[in-house]
Amino acid sequence: MKDKINSLVSELFGVDVDAVLTRPDPKFGDYSTNVAMQLAKPLGQSPRNIADKLADKLRTDGGFNEVVVAGPGFINFRVSARSLADSLASNWTDNYGENNDGAGKTVVVEYPSPNMAKPYSVGHLRPGNQGWAAKRLMEATGWKVITDNHLGDYGAPFGIWVVGFLKFSSEDALDQDGVYELGRVYIETKKALSDEKERGESELADQVQEWLIKLENGDQEAVKYSQKFNQISLEHIHKVMERLKISTEYELGEAFFAPLGKQAIEKLLETGVAVKNPDNSVIVPLDEFGIDVPLLVQKSNGAALYATSDLATILYREENWHPDRVIYAVGSEQQFYFTQLFAMAKKLGITTELIHLWFGFIDQLNDDGTREKMSSRKGVVLMEELLDKAEAKAREVVAGRDISGDDIKKIALGAVKFSDFTADRRTNILFDWDSIFALSGFSGPYVQYAAVRVNKIIRDGGEVTKDFGEYDFESEKSLIVKLLDYPDVVRLSARDLEPHKIANFLYELSRELNRFYENTRVLDAGQSEKSARIDILDKVSFVFNHGLSLLGIEVPSEM
Numbered sequence: 001m002k003d004k005i006n007s008l009v010s011e012l013f014g015v016d017v018d019a020v021l022t023r024p025d026p027k028f029g030d031y032s033t034n035v036a037m038q039l040a041k042p043l044g045q046s047p048r049n050i051a052d053k054l055a056d057k058l059r060t061d062g063g064f065n066e067v068v069v070a071g072p073g074f075i076n077f078r079v080s081a082r083s084l085a086d087s088l089a090s091n092w093t094d095n096y097g098e099n100n101d102g103a104g105k106t107v108v109v110e111y112p113s114p115n116m117a118k119p120y121s122v123g124h125l126r127p128g129n130q131g132w133a134a135k136r137l138m139e140a141t142g143w144k145v146i147t148d149n150h151l152g153d154y155g156a157p158f159g160i161w162v163v164g165f166l167k168f169s170s171e172d173a174l175d176q177d178g179v180y181e182l183g184r185v186y187i188e189t190k191k192a193l194s195d196e197k198e199r200g201e202s203e204l205a206d207q208v209q210e211w212l213i214k215l216e217n218g219d220q221e222a223v224k225y226s227q228k229f230n231q232i233s234l235e236h237i238h239k240v241m242e243r244l245k246i247s248t249e250y251e252l253g254e255a256f257f258a259p260l261g262k263q264a265i266e267k268l269l270e271t272g273v274a275v276k277n278p279d280n281s282v283i284v285p286l287d288e289f290g291i292d293v294p295l296l297v298q299k300s301n302g303a304a305l306y307a308t309s310d311l312a313t314i315l316y317r318e319e320n321w322h323p324d325r326v327i328y329a330v331g332s333e334q335q336f337y338f339t340q341l342f343a344m345a346k347k348l349g350i351t352t353e354l355i356h357l358w359f360g361f362i363d364q365l366n367d368d369g370t371r372e373k374m375s376s377r378k379g380v381v382l383m384e385e386l387l388d389k390a391e392a393k394a395r396e397v398v399a400g401r402d403i404s405g406d407d408i409k410k411i412a413l414g415a416v417k418f419s420d421f422t423a424d425r426r427t428n429i430l431f432d433w434d435s436i437f438a439l440s441g442f443s444g445p446y447v448q449y450a451a452v453r454v455n456k457i458i459r460d461g462g463e464v465t466k467d468f469g470e471y472d473f474e475s476e477k478s479l480i481v482k483l484l485d486y487p488d489v490v491r492l493s494a495r496d497l498e499p500h501k502i503a504n505f506l507y508e509l510s511r512e513l514n515r516f517y518e519n520t521r522v523l524d525a526g527q528s529e530k531s532a533r534i535d536i537l538d539k540v541s542f543v544f545n546h547g548l549s550l551l552g553i554e555v556p557s558e559m
Contacts, residue, residue, distance in 0.1 A: 001021060001031060001079060001087065002019055002021050005019045005021075005033060005035060005054075005058075006018065006019055008054065008057050008058065008061065009035060009039070009054065011057075012053060012054060012057055013039065013043055013050075015039065015042060015043070017035060017038060017039060019033050019035040019038070020033060020034060020035065020038070021033050022034075023481075023485070024076055028068070028070070028076045029066065029068065029076035029077050029078050030077065030078045030079050030084075030481060031076070031077055031079070032074055032075065032076045032077075033074070033075050034073065034074055034075075035054070035075070036048070036050040036051035036054060036073035036074075036075065037072070037073050040073070046073075047072050047073030048069070048072055048073045050073065051069045051073040051074070051075050052069055054075060055067045055068075055069050055075055058075070058077060064077045064078060064079055065077075065078040065079060065080055066078040080472070081472055081473040081474045081476065081477035081480065082471075082472050082473050084473070084477060084480045084481060084484065085473040085476070085480055085532075085536070087484065088480055088483055088484055088539065091484075091487075092539065096486070096487070096539075096542065096543070096546070097140065097486045097487050097489075097490045097543065097546055097547075098140045098141065098142075098487075098490065099140075099141050099142060099487065099490070099491060100141070100142035101141045101142055101491065101494070101495075102138060102141045102142040102143030102144075102494075103142040103143075105142075105143050105144065105324040105325070106143065106144045106145075106146065106321065106322060106323045106324055106325075107138050107143045107144070107145055107146070107323060107324065107325040107326070107327060108145075108146045108147075108148060108317055108321060108323045108325070108326045108327070109131055109134050109135045109138065109145060109146070109147050109148075109326075109327045109329065110131065110147075110148050110149075110150050110326070110327065110328050110329060110330075111127045111128055111130070111131020111132065111134075111135075111147070111149070111246075111248070111329035112124045112127040112128035112131060112149065112241070112246065112329070113127060113149060113150040113151065113152065113329075113330070114151070114152065114237055115151075115152035115153075115157060116151055116152055116153040116157075116229060116230055116233040116234075116237075116253070117157070117158075117161045117179065117182040117183075117186065117229040117230075117232070117233050118179065118182055118183040118186050118233075119179050119180055119183045119236065119382050119383070119384070120236060120237055120240040120241075120382070120383040120384070121381050121382055121383060122362060122374055122381050122382070122383055122386055123331075123362075123381075124383070125244075125362065125383065125386070125416070125420065126329075126331065126359050126362065126420055126425075126429075127329045127330060127331070128241070128244055128246045128329075129244075129246075129417055129420040129421075129551075129552065130329045130357055130359055130420070130425055130499070131147075131246075131327075131329030131357070132246045132552045133421070133499035133502075133550060133551055133552060134327050134329060134357055134497055134499070135147055136549065136550045136551075136552070137490070137493055137494040137497070137499060137550060138327075138494065140490055140494065140550060141490070141491065141494040143325075146249060146250070146321055146323070147247075147248035147249050147250065148248055148249070148250040148251070148252055149237075149248040149250065149251040149253075150252065150253060150254070150313065151237075151251055151252075151253030151254065151255075152253065152254060153226070153230055153233075153253040153254055153255045154215075154253065154254035154255040154258055154304070154309060155212070155254060155304065155305065155306065155309075156208065156209075156212060156303075157186070158211065158212060158215055158225075158226060158229075159207070159208035159209060159210070159211040159212040159215075160186060160189050160190065160193070160208055161182060161185065161186060161189075161225075161229055162208075162211045162222070162225050163189060163204060163207045163208050163211060164185040164186060164188060164189030164192075165182070165185055165225070167189070167192070167204075168185050168188050168189065168192075169181060169182075169184075169185045174232070178232050178235075178236065179232050179233055179235075179236040182229060182232065182233070189204075192204055193205055193208070209301060209303065211225075212303055213301065213302070213303060216258060216262075216302075216303065216304065226255065230255075234251075240383050240384060240387075243383075243384075243387050243409075243413075244383075244387075244413070244552075245413060245552055245554070246552060252313070252316075254306070254309040257308075257309040257312035257313050257316065258304055258308070258309060258312075260312035260315070260316060261297075261304050261308035261309050261311060261312040262304070262308075263312075264308075264311050264312050264315055265282055265297055265298055265308065265311075268282070268284065268297070268311075268348075269282065273344075273347055273348060274297060275294075277300075279300040280298075280300045280301070280302065281296060281298060281299055281300040282296070282297050282298035283295065283296050283297065284297055284344050284347065286340060286343045286344065286347070288347075289343040289346070289347075291339065291340060291343055293340070295307050295340040295341065295343075295344050297311060306337075307337075307340075307341065307344075310341055311341075311344065314326075314341075314345055314348075314350060314352075314354075315348075317352075318350060318352065323352055324352065324353065325352065325353040325354075325355065326352060326353070326354050326355065327355045327357050327497070328354070328355065328356050328357060329357045329359075330356060330357070330358060331358060331359060331360075331361070332358045332359060332360055332361075332426070334356070334358070335356065335358055338354075338356040338358075339356075341354075342354045342356070355497070357425075357497055358425075358426065359425040359426060360425070360426060360427050360428035360429065361373045361374075361428045361429075362374045362428070362429055362431050363428045363429065363430050363431065364430070364431050364432070365430070365432055371428075371430060373428075374431060386416070387412065387413070387416070389433075390412035390413070390415060390416050391408055391409060391412040393412065393415070393433055393437050394408045394409075394411040394412040394415065394437070394445075395408055396437075397411065397437050397439065397445060398411065398559060401558070401559075402558070403556075403558055403559065404557070404558070406556075406557075407556035407557055407558055407559070410448070410553075410554045410555070410556045411444075411445055411448060411556055411559065413553065413554075414444035414445060414447075414448050414548070414553045414554070414556075415436045415437050415443060415444045415445050416436065416444075417444060417551060417552055417553050418436070418443060418444025418447065418503060418551065418553060419431060419435075419436040419443070419444070421499050421500045421502070421503035421551055422442055422443075422500065422503060423500055424498065424500055425497075425498065425499070425500060442507050444553060445559070446507070446510060447503075447506045447507060447510050447544070447548065448548070448553070448555055448556055448559060449559050450509070450510035450513050450514070450544065451541065451544035451545065451548070451555045452555065452556055452557070452558065452559045453513075453517075454513060454537050454540055454541050454544065455541055455555070457522055457523065457534070457537060458534060458537055458538055458541060460523055461522065461523055461530065461534045464530060464531040464534045464535070465527070465531050466531065466535070467528065467531065468528050468531055468532040468535070469528040470528075471528050471529060471532045473532060473536070475516070475519065475520045475533070476516065476520075476532070476533060476536045478512050478515070478516070479509075479512055479513065479516055479536055479540060480536060482505075482508065482509050482512050483509075483536075483539055483540065483543060485505070486505065486543050486547070489501055489502065489505045490502070490550070493550075499550065499551055502547050502550050502551060503551060505547065506543075506544065506547045506548065509540065509543065509544070509547075513540060520533065522534065522537070
């Protein structure tokens, strides 16, 4: 349709145009275009005059059922369902919905980047989900994608873990409980440090800094502890990531970049980008970017900070991967820090597009109905516990049916992940067990069930022909129109890094499918009708699978 309008505009007015089509209220038509207003200035004519001429041409040569000019020059029109079906068939490919907008470009996507030596928490659910969706959207739009799990395996936390382990734990406890023991030790040590500070003392805090300096200087005992904690942590992280069905090509953590960070700071000082204070700390002033607070890249005792390793990471990626874009999937609480970090990169002359893919918190309901950030005080906060509970809830949802364990896991993970995409990522999401598993609302299981149902009809339909005769496709028109929208939904979701648009589309497609079932027979229809309907349902099934895969969700075999 868009190509047809562009062609008629060229024929009528002798100009090339990229017409924009939108979906009006169904009572006004199937599509609407403001192309007349696009052409008014270059043609020197009123939009209404252009619209009237184009509408006349559409009525006679366009093959449209109904064409109406509205307002100053909007053109609303309807298209026959058969024409829409033919358009869908002619545009259908094995990778329908994808495009090459990013062809020839490289993007690095950083996620989920958990901290080492403590259990994987729900705090990294959104970085993993949003990062994976960003990866998939970039792949679907032609980008070469490099993924990196930027592990928090360095800095002050390391010193806390060593001091805590020596003071509050043992080898036996560590062997028995692994990362969960390290997590317990971390919490206990943080409390001890807080109590110490209140007393005006600093013995433990000094020990923490000493261990950090030891690690930076390559002390063998410190390195041994680091390697031990890292091995325990990585095994745990990989296990959880496998359950979440996410992965990355690289795992270059902060420890990898620490030596490079020290070198980078020396270069910053030599070039005048950074300034050394009298107390030996190093800062990067950012006044020229309207940022009053300078970025601290080295402490007075010479210890590195997050900014030190992040600086080294940027430089490493520039030198080795040459990205056009880098996407950091990190929560909203780090917005100011990333503003500082990106300003520093600009000051260094780096032109790569750096994007902070930020998102809100995960809220849960209190007993009184109010919302609060999910925390350990309110129950589940460890990722493995959350996934275990999700699988138990999935079993309840399909109780009494013969559902495999693999499908249970797909339903559970689908519910958890889809809840992350039910709203714009920049808002806080409400994690409510009842709503995320609802089979009659905006949820992952609702969409998965629609996909399972359509797959069953396709299987039961058996072999069908591609001979549809004169079938008009009127019963399938709403489904066809939705399917035609899908490539633009993918394009916009990728452009804006807003995967919730995919989730919204899939939910709407599910609702259209249910309305279709209410009014249309498939398996016992006549041969041409049955073939035509299964052909459309086959395309619906493809889009369900493709769209859910962009969100990191699989379609179960049964539900």
